[in-house]
Amino acid sequence: MGVSEKFYDVIIVGGGIVGLTLALLLQHSDKRIALLDKRGGVETFKPEQYDVRVSAITPASHRLFEKLNVWESMAALRVSPFNQMEVWDGDGRIEFDAASVGELTLGYIVENNVMLQVLWQTVLCSKSIDTITHLNLESLERLEEKSMMALHTDQGVFTAPLIIGADGAESWLRQAAQIELKTRDYQHHALVCTVKTERPHHHTARQVFMPQGPLAFLPLAEPDLSSIVWSSNPTHIEKLMALPDVDFASVLREAFQDRLGAILEVRPRARFPLIRRHAKQYVQPGLALVGDAAHTIHPLAGQGLNLGLADAALLAELILSEYAHKQERVKYSTLRRYERARKADNTQMLVTMDGFRCLFGNDIPALKWLRQRGLNLTHRLPWVKEWIVQQTIR
Ligand SMILES: Cc1cc2nc3c(=O)[nH]c(=O)nc-3n(C[C@H](O)[C@H](O)[C@H](O)COP(=O)(O)OP(=O)(O)OC[C@H]3O[C@@H](n4cnc5c(N)ncnc54)[C@H](O)[C@@H]3O)c2cc1C
Missing domain, CATH: 3.50.50.60 (FAD/NAD(P)-binding domain)
Structure with a gap:
């Protein structure tokens, strides 16, 4: 045949x-x-x-x-809107919200x-x-x-x-x-995991930039559950992957500067090389x-x-x-x-x-000063913020 x-x-x-x-x-x-x-x-x-x-x-x-x-069927299973975004680094901080650009939401966190x-x-x-x-x-x-x-x-x-x-x-x-x-190898791996936090996320997506890389907490449908994405050099991520849950929870709380209080539960972690x-x-x-x-x-x-x-x-x-x-x-x-x-x-x-990666993933004092000034200044200029939001959500 x-x-x-x-x-x-x-x-x-x-x-x-x-x-x-x-x-x-x-x-x-x-x-x-x-x-x-x-x-x-x-x-x-x-x-x-x-x-x-x-x-x-x-x-x-x-x-x-x-x-x-x-969309309706996805929403019937589970989706989580986020209406605000907060990004910070050292002393620099910026917040965005959906209402300022006439949208109901900045986007949705959806499980793949x-x-x-x-x-x-x-x-x-x-x-x-x-x-x-x-x-x-x-x-x-x-x-x-x-x-x-x-x-x-x-x-x-x-x-x-x-x-x-x-x-x-x-x-x-x-x-x-x-x-x-x-x-180009970003020389970063991403650690992803679902965590339960002491304080509710109020449907805000948060990201802190550290010299080794960014850590994001993405709000899930339950008020105290977030999905985290922690990007850093492969050796650091390997160490984080190997930590017992209780130790990982305390390292994570510290890295996230206590924004959502204690990490009460850590679910299975996974890692992805970033290229x-x-x-x-x-x-x-x-x-x-x-x-x-x-x-x-x-x-x-x-x-x-x-x-x-x-x-x-x-x-x-x-x-x-x-x-x-x-x-x-x-x-x-x-x-x-x-x-x-x-x-x-x-x-x-x-x-x-x-x-972004170069500006934020760097500890050179001049760049550090620039990004902190930049974030604070942008935070005070509504039209710049509006422009940034339009670019990311369009
Ligand atoms: C940690 C992390 C976080 C992320 N977060 C976000 C985010 O918040 N927002 C966002 O927009 N993006 C995000 N992304 C990116 C996003 O996950 C990918 O861009 C997206 O999943 C790609 O979808 P795709 O359908 O193109 O490819 P894939 O999801 O890789 O699908 C490829 C498909 O092809 C099939 N396939 C592969 N090889 C073959 C073959 N030889 N023959 C037949 N079939 C084959 C596979 O089985 C699979 O079904 C993230 C990525 C990572 C790593």
Whole structure:
């Protein structure tokens, strides 16, 4: 028996939050979409457990989920709005609030498994999306004469005029297409964990900058539960990971300068190496990259997923407009438009985050003076604060 071959209009490799969102954005067309993932489908959200991975999502990402009619289901599981942000370092301090920019909220803290569960369930109900899970990709073939791309896998050959890589930081598709990557090791690992605090968080996201790196407390749905992200050099994080819970709780309380009182409970910790990655190209004829497959960024401003969702939104809009004009295939010039627009935005964010990291991750007295003065001054200038908030939540 020969190897099975299936034809689609678009193949998306990777069923993470970005790939699933993109599939749903495209499903309104009368095109056949395949979503391929090496893992299984639906995540199982357990109300009694908080996912150790959470994301701060901006109002723009929230609106995208609303447009896809998935937000209500996410909110029914569990989401937590944050209305204020407080950032400090030594004597410098700045606060932002949603009301000052005419928004109800600055964003939401959402557990990753909440988004994944709802998105997967919605994708599985879609008539125009085929999901193929637990598959291994073997090779990518460009069928020049037919202007098609073919993915050879252990579950047959999948062929389409457009293949999109949403397969995360280590993207198989990016490597198979021989797209080069610019990388820089941030020399930071991130420790993440859910903690219970003595005092309520009042739906404020807080971040303290220390010479070794930032420590954020993100407010979860229960008033005394926060998700922390502590970024520091790998040796320091290794030591923190090895501490017994009670010792970790007291080190954490001290580092957070007692802002929320004692740390009453520490749940399992996890760590992630932090690497800045940026693909030199986002597109080739018949191929595009979105999300972490195209870029990864330091989590200090909680932007990685938001940038990936913005990639998905623009790419889907351009693809659908081609289909609306009765184009059978998405032109390379259209993919290049996507690349130019998103690369400019993503580069700006990557560079800004590098600047922040350098300014705050440094104990040089002049820089210390500058950032403390800067934070205090910015705090007193409402229009500057407003501008910063607009830039981060747009
Ligand atoms: C500590 C930390 C905190 C963060 N906090 C925030 C935050 O607050 N806000 C924010 O916006 N971002 C945040 N981020 C970034 C965010 O987590 C990522 O940007 C986002 O999850 C990327 O989603 P993705 O769908 O692009 O990739 P992924 O989530 O990596 O999904 C990739 C998918 O592709 C599949 N896949 C991989 N390889 C293959 C293959 N060979 N074949 C088939 N399938 C494959 C995987 O199984 C997976 O389903 C944070 C990151 C870290 C490390």
